[in-house]
Amino acid sequence: MTSGLIFxxxxxxxxxxxxxxxLVMVEPLRRVLAxxxxxxxxxxxxxxxxxxxxxxxxxxxxxxxxxxGIVVMISxxxxxxxxxxxxxxxxxxxxx
Amino acid sequence: xxxxxxxxxxxxxxxxxxxxxxxLTVHDRFAMIVLFIVFGLMSALAWVRLSAPDVxxxxxxxxxxxxxxxxxxxxxxxxxxPAAPVPVPGGVVVANLGLCALIFGGLAFAFLLTPxxxxxxxxxVAQNMAAxxxxxxxxxxxxxxxxxxxxxxxxxxxxxxVAVWMVERGTVQAPAxxxxxxxxxxxxxxxxxxxxxxxxxxxxxxxxPGGAFQGGAxxxxxxxxxxxxxxxxxxxxxxxxxxxxxxxxxxVFAGVALLVAGGGRLPFEYPAAHAKxxxxxxxxxxxxxxxxxxxxxxxxxxxxxxPVSEKSE
Numbered sequence: 001m002t003s004g005l006i007f008x009x010x011x012x013x014x015x016x017x018x019x020x021x022x023l024v025m026v027e028p029l030r031r032v033l034a035x036x037x038x039x040x041x042x043x044x045x046x047x048x049x050x051x052x053x054x055x056x057x058x059x060x061x062x063x064x065x066x067x068x069g070i071v072v073m074i075s076x077x078x079x080x081x082x083x084x085x086x087x088x089x090x091x092x093x094x095x096x
Numbered sequence: 097x098x099x100x101x102x103x104x105x106x107x108x109x110x111x112x113x114x115x116x117x118x119x120l121t122v123h124d125r126f127a128m129i130v131l132f133i134v135f136g137l138m139s140a141l142a143w144v145r146l147s148a149p150d151v152x153x154x155x156x157x158x159x160x161x162x163x164x165x166x167x168x169x170x171x172x173x174x175x176x177x178p179a180a181p182v183p184v185p186g187g188v189v190v191a192n193l194g195l196c197a198l199i200f201g202g203l204a205f206a207f208l209l210t211p212x213x214x215x216x217x218x219x220x221v222a223q224n225m226a227a228x229x230x231x232x233x234x235x236x237x238x239x240x241x242x243x244x245x246x247x248x249x250x251x252x253x254x255x256x257x258v259a260v261w262m263v264e265r266g267t268v269q270a271p272a273x274x275x276x277x278x279x280x281x282x283x284x285x286x287x288x289x290x291x292x293x294x295x296x297x298x299x300x301x302x303x304x305p306g307g308a309f310q311g312g313a314x315x316x317x318x319x320x321x322x323x324x325x326x327x328x329x330x331x332x333x334x335x336x337x338x339x340x341x342x343x344x345x346x347x348v349f350a351g352v353a354l355l356v357a358g359g360g361r362l363p364f365e366y367p368a369a370h371a372k373x374x375x376x377x378x379x380x381x382x383x384x385x386x387x388x389x390x391x392x393x394x395x396x397x398x399x400x401x402x403p404v405s406e407k408s409e
Contacts, residue, residue: 001102002102002212003101003102003105003145003146004146004212004213005208005212006102006105006106006109007105007109007142007145007146008207008212009109009204009207010109010110010112010113010142012200012203012204012207013113013116013200014112014113014116015200015203016196016197016199016200016203017113017116017117017120017196018116019196019199020120020192020193020196021119021120023192023196024184024188024189024192024193025120026182026183026184027125029125029128029167029170029171029174030120030125030128033119033120033128033129033132033167034120036132036159036163037116037119037120037135040135040136040139040155040159043139043143043151043155044139044142044143045207047143047146047148047151048146048212049212049216050146050148050216051146051147051148051212051213052147052213052218053213057218057222057233058146058147058148058218059216059217059218059221060217060218060221060233060234060236060237061216061217061218061221061237061241061242062216063148063150063151063234063237064234064237064238064242064245064246065245066148066151066154067150067151067154067234067238067307067309068238068245068246068249070151070154070155070158070159070309071154071158071249071252071253071309071386072249072252073159073163074158074159074162074163074166074390074393075252075253075255075256075393076256077163077166077167078166078256078257078260078393079256079259079260079263081166081167081170082259082260082263082264082396083263084170084174085170085173085174085264085396086263086264086267088173088174089267
């Protein structure tokens with residue numbers, strides 16, 4: 001039993017939970033959050049892949065990839081949220 | 097005898113998985129976002145335990161802090177959403193649950209069979225650190241060895257702000273939330289400190305965990321406080337400056353690559369004598385772009401000469 005094993009399984013669990021949420025949730029905001037959970041789960045696996053047992057020098061390449069992923073994810077989230085706001089506005093206007 | 101830190105890891109892992117479930121199941125949408133922020137901070141803590149402080153900083157600042165702010169401001173705009181959920185058929189839910197459980201099982205099986213702690217690319221990075229111009233491996237990978245990735249990442253951020261401005265062009269929105277008096281006093285105290293912390297993160301990234309993305313995200317928080325405290329109000333006339341800020345990082349990054357390539361080298365093969373200067377120049381400009389872009393993503397709609405909220409009242 002090591003930290004890598006524990007957090008690797010945590011990451012896979014978070015990914016599966018996020019995937020399930022993205023598939024069955026109806027509310028757009030919640031669906032975006034579910035996809036965000038998936039991305040964090042994937043990040044867990046990359047960070048675990050970079051981890052070494054005496055925690056001396058982890059592999060920096062997966063770390064750089066996860067940082068890139070985090071920035072790409074906030075870009076995608078911001079666009080999705082703008083679409084949600086626009087959709088809400090259009091729905092409100094048709095209701096009036 | 098269980099090692100106390102392993103016990104801590106196991107409890108943290110369980111808490112993270114439980115928070116992920118809670119985010120998706122809690123009814124109230126505000127609570128959902130708050131739980132998501134807690135989930136992100138716990139993930140950052142787990143990454144610190146996996147000796148990935150750079151990733152933890154980025155997740156805490158960008159993936160959790162700024163994403164949380166984006167989610168909360170969106171919730172503010174759509175809070176009047178008519179709650180008319182079309183229920184998903186029970187069969188679909190059960191089928192998806194089964195499939196996701198299968199995916200979890202398959203991935204966990206594959207993960208357990210994978211040998212951890214393979215050498216990976218760490219030795220290759222360590223060998224070339226002396227030529228990289230910086231002393232921190234993650235910064236060397238981001239700005240030197242895999243600089244193409246980072247350039248494209250800055251382009252993605254630029255594309256996101258272009259898309260957000262296009263999507264919300266000409267729309268009329270409710271006014272953004274305003275901080276109360278106490279928070280305004282707090283922001284006056286906090287702003288200088290945040291500027292110092294953000295600049296420090298940028299500078300220290302050459303030698304230790306930190307760097308352009310973490311520093312830029314912290315500086316973006318300055319923009320958020322200025323916007324929320326009405327200390328800065330975006331005007332249509334400010335758009336050229338904002339656009340210049342969005343493009344600055346990409347332009348300098350690509351410009352340096354082209355200049356280096358013009359000298360008969362590969363695009364990111366910095367001359368050894370100037371590597372640190374060039375990397376710091378790129379990082380500084382990228383930090384400004386990231387801070388401006390993230391703050392603009394939070395603000396959302398492009399500042400246009402449209403009267404705000406004339407229709408919703």
